[in-house]
Amino acid sequence: MTALLAISEIQSALAPAGTQAMRISQLWWVYLTVLSAIFVLVAIALFIALSRRHAVAELPAPPFAPGEASERRTSTAVTLCVIATVIILFVLLFWDFFTGRAIYALTSDKEFLHIKVIGHQWWWEVQYQDPTPSNVMTTANELHVPLGKTVKLELQSNDVIHSFWVPAMHGKKDLIPGHPTVQYFRADKEGTFRGQCAEFCGHQHAHMRLEFVAESPDKYEAWLAAARQNAPNPTTAMQQRGLQVFMSNQCIMCHTIEGTAARASLGPDLTHLASRSFIAAGAVPNTRGYLAGWIANPQNIKPGVRMPPNPLSSDDLNALVDYLESLK
């Protein structure tokens, strides 16, 4: 069916790229096989029971008393079926327990990459922790992790309940106000995947997505080093004007651009906005057109989003987009 109807695998529990998701998908295939076999057997039994001596009549036949011998045979058959059910359930149960232990094994790792994820209506704030406070790096709606390293996600929400889910890596973990949670996983295969909020969190729950990149340690280190840099200074006149527009309008009330005076944290950090492939938490691709449309009126793209419309002149808007596009 999957092949027939080209469904994408970027956000699929059946295309695992991490240790946890891999173990879960193996368990899934075991369950699917065993349970499908049971379904087929039940369906066959039902079909035979219905067709083996059925009546086609206009009026009901008189009720009859089944023979004692056949009732005894049926009794034995039903008892055996129940015993088989119990055995199968126990096998599945133990398989489940062992998988459970395996996927939680990483919690004892001493060496891990520590990332804090804060859920907001409707975007993800991502903070790469570091013992040196100035090295803590904040970004939004994207996660990069190195292959083969245990990742510890510290999950937190200050508004409503969200649920963090990158199917290629692991199952879900809720972000609950008042109940901080953690999630451990390890990426094994390179690739770019998608994640999405899985707990209904209000108006724009549908557009609370993130991009997840699993890459080689070298690439990851390079990305992190770049991401820790301040935003590049505007080089062209247009970009300079764009920065001015940013600083003199309501943009500065909510966003941070490291290296400038913009230090607010109500909205996503924009320091390296141009390096991300999506804007608006995965609602639209990060292209010039969408970016301009988004700034002018975010409500068109993501109705109900907290960002207000920005009635800028077209020159100002162009300059602002020029500047934002320079934030590699």
Add this chain to the structure above:
Amino acid sequence: MKAGAVAREAVISAEEDQRVHRELDLTWRRRPGLLGWLETTNHKDIAIRYIITAFIFFLLAGILAALMRIQLAFPENHFIGPDLYNQFFTVHGTTMMFLFAVPMMEAIGLYFVPLMVGTRNVSFPRLNAFGYYVYLAGGILLYAGLFLNIGPDTGWFSYVPLAGPQFSPGKRVDFWAQMITLTEIAALVGAVEIITTVFKQRAVGMSLNRIPLFVWAMVVQSFMVIFAMPAVMLASSYLAADRLAHVNTHFFNPAEGGDALLYQHIFWFFGHPEVYIIFIPATGFVSTIIPTFARRKIFGYTPLVLALITTAFIGFGLWVHHMFATPVPDLGQSFFTAASMIIAIPSGIQIFCWIATLWGGKPWLKTPLLWVGGFVLIFVLGGLSGIMLASVPIDLQVHDTYFVVAHFHYVLIGGAVFPLFGAFYYWFPKWTGRMLSESLGQLNFWLFFIGFNLTFFPMHTLGLHGMTRRIYTYVPETGWGQMNLLASIGAGVIGLSVLTFITNVLISRKRGALAGDNPWGASTLEWATLSPPPSYNFLYLPTVHGRDALWDQAVISPVITGLSTEKREVLNTTMLEAAPDHRYEMVGDSIYPLLLALAVGLTFTCGIFNAWAFPIGALFALLALIPWFWSGTETKKQQTDKADKPQSALDLPPSFAPSEIT
């Protein structure tokens, strides 16, 4: 065993029958006119109202589902925006759970339990009428919100803090919360009625081990209602109190020491049993339909009863499997995983016993049996995907995705709606005296079966490929478009099927073949009276001599005589053996249940806006309750009004031979 239709023995003269009929009818029927219609406490009148109302809510929620399917048919569709979509899925889920499934099941119980146990009405007739009106008030409240475009939009579960005062300002969620309280009052009322009626009003000889399986199912379900519904009323009332100005409690507000997770525990302590509250009566339909159409007694009566009771107990021990993604200790997870798998055993026993009954029978393939066949296939598939969800690792991946949407529609539509349609086809002749058309019935079934699988099967795959629940749209890069389109086409086919059903009902009601008393040759007591049954149900209360009352009786079975025909008198029997205990006079019709429901409904509606509604409303409730209890039997006015209405002669009362009871 003998055939169901018993030749009438002329032990009591036909003139005597007619006299008893006239007197009983005068005593038990409602008075003519609108007032009589509003006052009625007859369980059949009330149950039919429940059934029709619940079916209308089913259609409304179905229309909402169709609108959602149109929106989801294509990626980034602009048919409806997030605001409407969120209202629609909230009201769809809420309606199906609280206004359709539970009331529908209880309604069929309220209609047939008194008939199946061989009595004249439920134990507390006025309370029963109150239950219906307060349910209607809840339903109107919810849809008033929706039609004013201020319908609740936080899901049928309304998790806090999203549903709390900070993140859902306005009154939307309050409509939801108060509606829950109102409909659950009705559910509790229905449960009490069924338990007392079954425990104290069974026909003489219907000892506990002879109770029909449908009646057992309703008793077990009613006990579940009594333990589960208070939990959700607690959740909804705490939520309403958190939200209400000047009350402003902080039960669920983490900033003030409240707890957001507490809500989920209370909600799912109700929410999981709710599934069985819906499913268990449906097993009762299945256990009734299968022996009738297999033309033999059910295989495994005792295991089937024990399976129901076991399911009810275990059903209260697995609510946390809805919360595996929240912080739950590992040991707790293992416990709830094990409990969730164990509950598959009683369900398995039921399925095996049903198939065994058909295997050892001579199946008569009529429409009701067809629906039961569809039920087995679809429910088993849903049950098996339920076993997957019991596993914590798998659940963490598919939780809150379309896989779960597929799973519970397989369980609930497969486990409840298929048997329900079977029950409609099975009991329609008893309700109306006419048969539903077989050919339209077959069309109805096949369209539903195909449409259902077309809609919900692809959702398993969608969920595994990352499609989360409760999203009003999705981006094209996900590749979910084609399967969603398929699902939406399937929804259209289901719509056609439901239209076929409605057509069938409308045509057959007037022109269907005459049914007679017992068209299916069934074994339970509701078939031992006219179709539709007279106001008083049985001319003489029957006695029972085996599990399959009409199959196990002697040619001449004794009946009970000597009860008053001029008062609403029934026979109370002992709980275990159903031996005659004492006579019990029931109250007459009354307008006060309606007035009390009005007072309660308005109290909760006004309570959305102002806390003073509650003390003032309590006063009005008291004003309705005083005359309710003051007026016991019928008033003179009610009696004269009824005597003026011409009475019909009784066709041919199916009967047993009388035996005097002292």
